[in-house]
Amino acid sequence: MEEEQVIRTDLCSSGKEKPQADQLEFGRIFTDHMFLMDFTDDKGWHDPRIVPYEPLSIDPSAMVFHYGQSVFEGMKAYRTPDEDAQLFRPQRNFKRMNHSNSRLCIPPIDEAFALKALKQLIGLEKDWIPEAEGTSLYIRPFIISTEPYLGVSPSSHYKFIIILSPVGAYYKEGINPVKIAVEHEYVRTVKGGTGEAKTGGNYAASLKAQELAEDGIAQVLWLDGVDRKYIEEVGSMNVFFKIDGKVVTPALNGSILEGVTRNSVIQLLKYWNVPVEERRLSLEEVVTAHKDGKLEEAFGAGTAAVISPISQLVRGDKHLEINQGKTGTIAKRLYDTLTGIQYGKIQDPFDWIEKVEDVQQETLKASS
Amino acid sequence: MEEEQVIRTDLCSSGKEKPQADQLEFGRIFTDHMFLMDFTDDKGWHDPRIVPYEPLSIDPSAMVFHYGQSVFEGMKAYRTPDEDAQLFRPQRNFKRMNHSNSRLCIPPIDEAFALKALKQLIGLEKDWIPEAEGTSLYIRPFIISTEPYLGVSPSSHYKFIIILSPVGAYYKEGINPVKIAVEHEYVRTVKGGTGEAKTGGNYAASLKAQELAEDGIAQVLWLDGVDRKYIEEVGSMNVFFKIDGKVVTPALNGSILEGVTRNSVIQLLKYWNVPVEERRLSLEEVVTAHKDGKLEEAFGAGTAAVISPISQLVRGDKHLEINQGKTGTIAKRLYDTLTGIQYGKIQDPFDWIEKVEDVQQETLKASS
Incomplete structure (x- = not known):
């Protein structure tokens, strides 16, 4: 059902300045846009959209602040020598997210649709994938419970969000004991x-x-x-x-x-x-x-x-x-x-790599 | 130090309608105002304030959404036969909050100041304490980590918030096996x-x-x-x-x-x-x-x-x-x-009760 949902887009008028590759830390800078989708008991997962990265407006009684009902994932987008963008086994991350969802009583996401949404977001933000050795665009999908209710029970409202952060090499030396x-x-x-x-x-x-x-x-x-x-x-x-x-x-x-x-x-x-x-x-x-x-x-x-x-x-x-x-x-x-x-520098004998196609901002504007 | 901080107030122009006593559920309705206070590494806990109850604006990368660094408490304010408002052992709740803070690597709050702030908030919202048998005003103090950073480490930014919710008897019969x-x-x-x-x-x-x-x-x-x-x-x-x-x-x-x-x-x-x-x-x-x-x-x-x-x-x-x-x-x-x-109906031989004085909205406006 969610496969057929159209991802609405609301793009920034002007983007933020991108950081220098040598100034990249882990998880402190975020790109211009993010993906969001809402869940309510009556509508299921709905209103998938790519919107400018901005603060969330959330009720102080939202369950995530009190009872910790939340899950997340972590993966990366890499820039290849050919200037392509690619992902590493992203299907496993969305599958694991649903495994986490099950334990936390969060409704499952449509894994194929989540991957489609992620690729669209990455395609749009491709210029944010840094170029230097060992750098990448860190991807953080997460789900939070947002029902404004203090009872201890599974929430009836959730937000599924994907944010992106250009990150430096974890260790400057590449690999470090x-x-x-x-x-x-x-x-x-x-x-x-x-x-x-x-x-x-x-x-x-x-x-x-x-x-x-x-x-x-x-x-x-x-x-x-x-x-x-x-x-x-x-x-x-x-x-x-x-x-x-x-x-x-x-x-x-x-x-x-x-x-x-x-x-x-x-x-x-x-x-x-x-x-x-x-x-x-x-x-x-x-x-x-x-x-x-x-x-x-x-x-x-x-x-x-x-x-x-x-x-x-x-x-x-x-x-x-x-x-x-x-x-x-x-x-x-x-x-x-x-x-x-x-990073696409050697052959992938396991079919682990998922290529990401470029998305032109103009295309999104025309379709939205 | 925090004892000397002044609690800034920004009051609603008009209050919400209060629920009928027989329609009260647990934790779904919130009063007109809430207490907030911020923590940053450089300033410590600062800017205590009572403001209208409204959504929080929080960055999607705020740590609480990802790594669950949060604590909370639960207590109640009761209306006595003499129309006074009172609390039950609130000092123990703030003490326990600091015990939780220690485990979660959250900076401690000033317990005496938190109680003072709570009493001021309850005094202001006293009309929200329901009158019917078994009803009360549920109090939810909580602390969330708000630093916009995806690293797994204690946050350098927090919000300490107190919200209030009029609640019905937990069991309609009063006590129910x-x-x-x-x-x-x-x-x-x-x-x-x-x-x-x-x-x-x-x-x-x-x-x-x-x-x-x-x-x-x-x-x-x-x-x-x-x-x-x-x-x-x-x-x-x-x-x-x-x-x-x-x-x-x-x-x-x-x-x-x-x-x-x-x-x-x-x-x-x-x-x-x-x-x-x-x-x-x-x-x-x-x-x-x-x-x-x-x-x-x-x-x-x-x-x-x-x-x-x-x-x-x-x-x-x-x-x-x-x-x-x-x-x-x-x-x-x-x-x-x-x-x-x-509920102040029988004598308290243990000194468990903490009376709350009325706070006039006019007084707060004059002092703020």
Whole structure:
């Protein structure tokens, strides 16, 4: 039904100035336009539109402010050497958004229509995709509950919004080993909770551990909330350990987010015939492997940093150095291959890339 | 410092029509004015003001929409037989708000100043406190993170807001036994998580279990997230069981919210010399007590319903009827005493009541 909806457009009269590539931070500057769509119980998802980026007018009693009923996604648009714009596996993000929606009692979106809307928005904002090495246009689709009602129940009103932000390389050096600390006091989530969903509450819960972490710690390593001994995620990324020739990552257990980069890493490793295991992995196993000289590499995987090698695992006053603090062979190969595919510099054998066609502002004006 | 801040006022030219007492629902109608205050890293909490109730203008990238960094409180203003307005233990709510703030990395508020601001707002909106039996003016203080930034870190901008909503009796009959179901699949939170804090994510996580509960189930009974056998809370209330003459409630363990009504119930029971225990309580112990004929009463305690007797505990296909489905003696006595004190109908031996002085709109206009 939503496939047939027309995306209304209301364009800016003049655009904002675009930032210099070397001044790009993460997520502080937004493009000229955004996509919006509303949900009400009687109309379903309706009124899809591309409008100037501007503040939202929301009632103080809107549920999102009180009961956190919200979901989001994160992906990127990349500029190729041919000046084309392209996306990396965007279907998986919208599919995961619906998985999150289900857990949060938010009505599902039409995934194909969402992708169509995103491509139209990116096509319109293509000039905002920065050109420099490692830069991209970060894409943030999100849904918030807007019913003006203080009862604890699923909202009857929502807004689905997509905003865009030109971002710099996550690490200036491209790929840079970081120190992570094992978190023993706080937990991110637990089986039966919302860990599998990309929802605000998981991130709100994670702030305290990061705040308390010592200087120089880039991320914390989350342990499971039940036994407090199995590895779950690192910061807001999935995590991989290369132990005695095999790459091991925690299996999806109900409290770990299924990362698109995680899935891509596993596929690449299999394609390369590198042994990879998704299973329960205790911190103790990693510590023992380190002691026995069998912990060869460790790295995080996520949309923002792509691959983030781990130089040290900090556990109380013990610092376990991994691979002499350097980026490992597998991490480097994964980073180069993933970014190569994402930026259209190497062949994509997996059909991961989704091209975005240019949209002329004049065309939109004529059709709207 | 904040004590000396002047609360700026900008009053409505004409007020909204007030609802009929018999049409009052919970949390759908809001009064003419609200309190707001801003936080920025450089200025701290500043610009306290009472302004007309109206939509907030918030950037789509504001952190609250993405990472759920928010806290809230719930309390009520009551109208006494002498037409005075009064609050019930509001200091505890603002203290708990700061406890929540600490967990969520939100800068603390000045509790005394918040109470002063609340009293000024209530004094101004006193005509909105409904008169009918069991009705009150629900108070919702909340803090949201508003920095326009997509990085996962504590926000540098916040808004502290208080809105007011005239509400009807939670149950038309005043006190009404409800059926609750034991939740086995989903968990609300876990030790090390955010369960002790009153933050949106806990409520977002709770929606699914309630949605899946069978018809006629008013609330779900949450078990702990680790062993899945110890009782935590019921719905969004604390829970009490009278077993063999003793009233037992789960001890505060890091994942249970410390309810103001919970604390008041415990104080009242001690005052009455009724044995009361705060300790770990397994579901099995309750089921065994029921089998042995020793489960005398069960009830929830919270600001909205005050005391909510439990008529049946549903566990899979088993229905355990409690006290023949009727309101128990202790639940009734607690309800009558708490509401009696709250509405100023009986003496308050605990100094729980905080009187609110009338505020004349003319006075505010002159001072602003």
